[in-house]
Amino acid sequence: MLSIFGHSRSTLCDGLTRRDTLRLGALTLGGLTLPQLLQAEQLAGIRKSHKAVIMIYMCGAPGHQDMYDLKMDAPSEIRGEFRPIPTTVSGIEICEHMPRMASIMDKCIPLRSVYGSPDGDHDSFICYTGHSKRNQPAGGWPSMGSVTSKLLGPKNKAVPPFVGLSPDAGHPPYGSPGLPGFLGVANSAFRPSGPASADMRLEGISSDRLNDRKSLLSSVDRLRRDMDNSGTLSGLDALSQQAFNILTSSELVDALDISKEPESVRERYGKGDPNRFGDGAPRNLEHFLMARRLVEAGCRVVTLNFGRWDFHSDNFNGMKNTHLPQFDQGLSALIEDLHQRGMDKDVAVIAWGEFGRTPRINPDAGRDHWPQVGGGLLAGGGFRTGQVIGATDRLGAEIADRPVHFAEVLAALYRHLGIEPEATKMNDLGGRPQYLLEKTTPMPELV
Numbered sequence: 001m002l003s004i005f006g007h008s009r010s011t012l013c014d015g016l017t018r019r020d021t022l023r024l025g026a027l028t029l030g031g032l033t034l035p036q037l038l039q040a041e042q043l044a045g046i047r048k049s050h051k052a053v054i055m056i057y058m059c060g061a062p063g064h065q066d067m068y069d070l071k072m073d074a075p076s077e078i079r080g081e082f083r084p085i086p087t088t089v090s091g092i093e094i095c096e097h098m099p100r101m102a103s104i105m106d107k108c109i110p111l112r113s114v115y116g117s118p119d120g121d122h123d124s125f126i127c128y129t130g131h132s133k134r135n136q137p138a139g140g141w142p143s144m145g146s147v148t149s150k151l152l153g154p155k156n157k158a159v160p161p162f163v164g165l166s167p168d169a170g171h172p173p174y175g176s177p178g179l180p181g182f183l184g185v186a187n188s189a190f191r192p193s194g195p196a197s198a199d200m201r202l203e204g205i206s207s208d209r210l211n212d213r214k215s216l217l218s219s220v221d222r223l224r225r226d227m228d229n230s231g232t233l234s235g236l237d238a239l240s241q242q243a244f245n246i247l248t249s250s251e252l253v254d255a256l257d258i259s260k261e262p263e264s265v266r267e268r269y270g271k272g273d274p275n276r277f278g279d280g281a282p283r284n285l286e287h288f289l290m291a292r293r294l295v296e297a298g299c300r301v302v303t304l305n306f307g308r309w310d311f312h313s314d315n316f317n318g319m320k321n322t323h324l325p326q327f328d329q330g331l332s333a334l335i336e337d338l339h340q341r342g343m344d345k346d347v348a349v350i351a352w353g354e355f356g357r358t359p360r361i362n363p364d365a366g367r368d369h370w371p372q373v374g375g376g377l378l379a380g381g382g383f384r385t386g387q388v389i390g391a392t393d394r395l396g397a398e399i400a401d402r403p404v405h406f407a408e409v410l411a412a413l414y415r416h417l418g419i420e421p422e423a424t425k426m427n428d429l430g431g432r433p434q435y436l437l438e439k440t441t442p443m444p445e446l447v
Contacts, residue, residue, distance in 0.1 A: 050298065051346055051347075052300050053144070053348050053381075053417060054334070055350050056305075056331065061310065062309040063357035065078075068112060094110065095324065097325060110375065111388075113375075113402055114373065116439075127406065128176070129143050130436075139183075145177070149161045152417065152419070155299075158251040160190035163177075164178060164304075166304055261293075280307055283323065315365055315367050334349060344379075344382075347381070373398065383416075390402040402445075410437060
């Protein structure tokens with residue numbers, strides 16, 4: 001019982017003393033005591049999340065017909081060895097090696113007709129920007145994370161609006177978190193992996209001494225920055241401010257520390273493999289959990305990379321033995337976790353690669369590049385889930401219904417964040433205004 005003691009001895013008209021009225025623990029409303037009501041109110045406030053996006057880039061491009069679009073009526077040289085299994089949504093079947101995703105398909109949207117990669121080169125660029133690398137404006141197209149950083153800024157000054165968990169890869173585009181393009185270095189992804197992670201704590205220095213150093217840096221650099229015409233140094237100013245904000249708060253470090261999670265949660269996500277797979281990315285399942293913690297802390301866009309799906313040979317062993325089971329565990333854990341925490345309407349998840357794979361299996365039991373059509377998966381965001389968008393023909397070679405361009409998906413994600421891409425322009429480095437996306441057709445299926 002919570003009591004607040006006063007000194008008045010006066011009696012109220014109903015015979016109760018003021019002290020009696022302040023014994024709050026016995027006050028109930030609908031069976032709840034006031035402390036319980038206050039606790040519920042506090043929890044409700046915590047759950048009032050901001051809008052955020054988590055993007056999982058599947059390096060090297062997975063085969064759509066081996067995950068969400070199996071073609072059992074096709075000849076064996078196209079069909080392959082995997083079999084479909086039913087999901088929680090009647091009529092939707094996915095690969096047998098993704099049973100956890102099958103069990104939550106009512107919370108997902110498989111995309112079976114994604115197109116837009118112009119040449120089939122391995123590059124994450126189109127996933128992050130919705131654009132081809134051809135004919136770019138001065139400075140280059142910015143990624144969605146950088147655009148969000150520029151237009152919305154940080155929700156929490158101690159947590160960067162755009163975090164890239166993607167570690168470097170042997171093939172550099174596999175390790176890109178999404179580039180800032182003409183928006184400049186101030187809107188780059190904050191990348192906590194690698195040596196930088198050791199520099200996010202103040203060691204042997206007080207916050208007052210840090211502020212003194214900050215003032216000294218500003219005074220020494222002011223003239224040089226005033227003389228700079230490129231904009232680079234002003235971007236460094238913003239980065240320096242971000243660094244000071246991070247150093248004077250533990251929120252980002254805490255968000256990255258998954259040891260604070262209950263053991264049961266960590267086991268549900270799993271560990272995966274933190275080692276790089278070939279010239280691709282690790283299959284690090286802890287990054288899925290870290291991404292959820294980051295958006296909870298205030299990050300608006302988190303990108304991460306996963307594996308190397310470029311199986312020109314031994315496709316089926318590679319998929320079922322090294323990639324699909326772990327991907328199935330990490331992605332399903334993330335989606336379930338968002339729902340259990342009441343974050344599913346505020347956080348959108350997209351998982352995809354840069355193109356699809358050839359319908360015909362090659363002599364090395366692999367699938368080659370196929371830019372004509374690929375696939376992906378959406379979840380959360382308050383979208384209308386439990387449906388499939390798009391279809392391919394009997395062989396999985398061509399789009400048969402509802403083509404979905406990369407930019408259309410990004411347009412939906414921008415709108416989820418509160419940014420209207422068809423009405424938003426930003427100047428490139430040549431001073432020319434540029435729309436965020438060229439193809440901004442709404443996706444009415446998501447509403």
